[in-house]
Amino acid sequence: MKRSLMFIIVLSLFVTAAPASPGPKPTPWQHDAGISSDHLSPAMRVSTRLVLVDVSVTDKAGKHVKNLAASDFKILEDGKAQRVTLFSAEQPQASPAPASPIPSLPPNVCTNRPEYAMPPGGLTILLLDTLNTRAQDQGYVRTRMLHFLDTQLAAHDRIAVFRLGQSLRELQDFTDDPELLRDAVKEFTPEKPGQLDVEAVEKRLPHPYESGGTSAQTAQRLMTMLTQLREFYSEQANFALDERVQKTMAAFRILARAVGGHPGRKNLIWVSAAFPLTSAHKVVQYKADLSDPNRTEAISEIDLQHSYIADFHRTVALLADAQVAVYSVDARGLVGSMVSDAEDSGANEMSQFKTGAEYGEEISKQSAALIDSQATMTQFAAETGGRVYKNRNDIDHAVGLSIRDGAAYYSLGYYPQDKHWNGKFRKIQVQVDRPGLEIHYRHGYYAAPLETNSQQAEQTADIASALAPASPEATLVVFDAKVSPPVQSAKMQVPVEFLVDVSTLSAAEDKDGKREYTVEFHAAAFAADGKIAAHQDIKFKAAIKQQDYAAMRKQGLPFHTELELPPGRYQIRLAVRDDRTGFLGTTGMPLLLNSN
Known part of the structure; x- marks a missing residue:
């Protein structure tokens, strides 16, 4: 989403000489909805560390x-x-107490309060990863997950099923219904991850062969061509790996924001073959042979490394803030011999049988890739309080152990x-x-x-991802909103009213006890074709005096904006971002504007 220039608005709440300050008046629609802070129980309060x-x-x-x-x-x-x-x-409770009834929302009101979207008690997200897992391993995962549901699913295990491919897709919302979960896992069909094919550099190389033999000069040219082609493919492989890592990290952050407002610990079971947190490649410099314009000679090599550690730290910090523990389950099961597979012809790029040294180098690379990917799974588990399950064929049992451990x-x-x-x-x-x-x-x-150091590009990407209509609602910042259709006209100013729970915001407190908040409000209307028809992006500063805080905590922090729209059907997406922590809350609702 392209962000407009943000306007800075400063709100100061002053107290009159009256004996008691009433604070901001409650909005009528809040009373109509029966919504109060008594129902709100986000997982953390971020005004203190x-x-x-x-x-x-x-x-x-x-x-x-x-x-x-x-x-x-x-x-x-x-x-x-x-x-x-x-x-x-x-x-864990054998028979959880029934949840208190939640008041229904009135027309034109939406909320991201967790109790409206998630069941009470412990929650588990089952993330089936096709982006980082070979197709043959995906089929094995599907079989074992169905076996888990048939043999190990306990009553009241509340599980949501997501699929991570080129995008994050929800297959089933939180439920303890085994039939719904089975249907979701059956929908998980293997697909070939394109990035992994691109990263298989040696398999992509051609195998030139001349039946009459190869002269020394021709062989040299072929070797030069293959070396340059390998470099080109390796560069493509690095881009493919980068895409896998960024999409996986983004999916983890989306899920953390989605369940972060739910109280207590949440389990994220990541069934995957993962990825390394560093990548390495060579840059080769060539010079031309003046006696032969078709010949080049390598004169230097530079080893370059790229690390994803900074993005990893950012992701695990958000997972920890949201009380999400990652349980990593290696989708490859018990890894056997790495010498060759059915697709290996046993020949090198010159169509000659591989030597022992070439086999040794190949095995070394495959072993290093396995170790690096499993190290990533271990790090995610260790830094969020989960566990890692690897080199075992009973991955269905590993999923069951993860749920029991996190309960x-x-x-x-x-x-x-x-x-x-x-x-x-x-x-x-x-x-x-x-x-x-x-x-x-x-x-x-x-x-x-507390003040986020994220780059502007990262902030923009986070907000754009959270506002997308297909994204799960984020709950780290909790708010209610009302979007009311105005009087019909060719161009309508649609009022958007926010009411934010300040206990989910972070404040800087001065010596007089005044709390200063910096909050971003985002409102976007998506048309039927998926394009943004209108949007507002505003940064809002509020200074709340100590004597007003209790009333503001009870009633919420109000904010008003408008979207100018012609008649039509829209999907309204709303976001509130705490500028000090980077935490997000999102919600949305459909909107129909009739013409005259």
């Missing part, structure tokens, strides 16, 4: 240990003891003593004052400043 650590505690038999108290735990950050200020014990945990929260947010990694250690227990948790976080 609370660090949440979910801890799984098991005995020697692998069973979860119950009935531990806050006094049984000790938490350290970079070796220094921290005071636990938040503690809760979460255990029982202790949540510890603390405010770090070190207030210097310099972006460096901080190591977390959790100790339990009972012998013979095994504990599992994320082992640290990156102390990024």
Whole structure:
């Protein structure tokens, strides 16, 4: 989405000499909807730097240990003891209590409050990855996932199924209905990932052959041609890998934003063959042979490396903020011999049988690729508090173990003593004052400043992705909105009213206790052809005095804008972005504007 120039609007709430400040008046549609902050329970409050650590505690038999108290735990950050200020014990319930009834929304009102879109209790996302997984492994995954649903799915396991291909697609929203989940997995049919074919450089190279033999001069020319072609294909392979990595990271961030407002820990089970977090390629410089214009000679080689670590850190930080633990399941199962496969002719690029050295180099490359991809899966799990399951054929059992592991945990929260947010990694250690227990948790976080340092291009990409009609609603910033059709005319000014829950925003607080918020409001109308018919993008600054905060927290932060539209059918997409944290909330609704 192309962003317009943002206008800066400053809102200051002043208090009169009255004994008590009423704060902003509630909007009539909020009362009509029966919506109050009592229903709102986002997973975190971001006005302060609370660090949440979910801890799984098991005995020697692998069973979860119950009935531990806050006094049984000790938490350290970079070796220094921290005071636990938040503690809760979460255990799966055989028969969860029925959820409180949620009031229905009135006409023209939409919301991204999690309780309107997600069931209560623990949630699991099953992400079936075709982008990073070979087609033959995808078929194996489909078979094992159906077996899991037939044999290991427990009552009240609330699972959503997503497919990651060239885009992220929801196959089934959260449900504990086994038939719906089976239908979703059956819809997961293998597809050949184009990027992996592009990255198979050696398989793409031609095998020139002359039946009458090859002269030394011709062989030299062929080798030069193949070397240059390999470089070209390698460059294409790097672009393909970059596309895979960026799409996967973006999908993780979309899912984190979607479930981040839901209270408690969420499990993201990533069934994939993954990707490396670094790539390497050679750049070769040539010079021409003046005696033969068709001949070139390599004179230098430069080894270049590209790392995705910065994007990885950004992604795992958002996953941790959203309390999403990644459980990585290797879709390849138990990996066997790497010597050759059915597509390997046993010949090199010169149509000669491969030597032992060539086979050795090929095996070394394949082994390195396997190790690098599994290292990525391990890092995602380690830095979000999940686990990795690799080199095993019972991947259906691995999925079941992931769900069980993420269902029982202790949540510890603390405010770090070190207030210097310099972006460096901080190591977390959790100790339990009972012998013979095994504990599992994320082992640290990156102390990024609250003010987001994302580049403008990254911010624009995040907002464009979140506003897309097919994207799941983001819930890290929670708000309600009303979009009312105006009086019919050739051009209509459609009012858009936002009401944001300030407890999901981050504020800078001055010495007088005044909270300063910087919030972006985005409204877009998509026409039937998928194009944007109108949009508004506004940055809004609000300074709320201490005595007004309680009323604002109860009623919400209001904002008004308008979209100018002709008659027609539209999909309205709305977004609110906290400028200090980069957290997003989105929602939307259809809109019909009739002509005269």
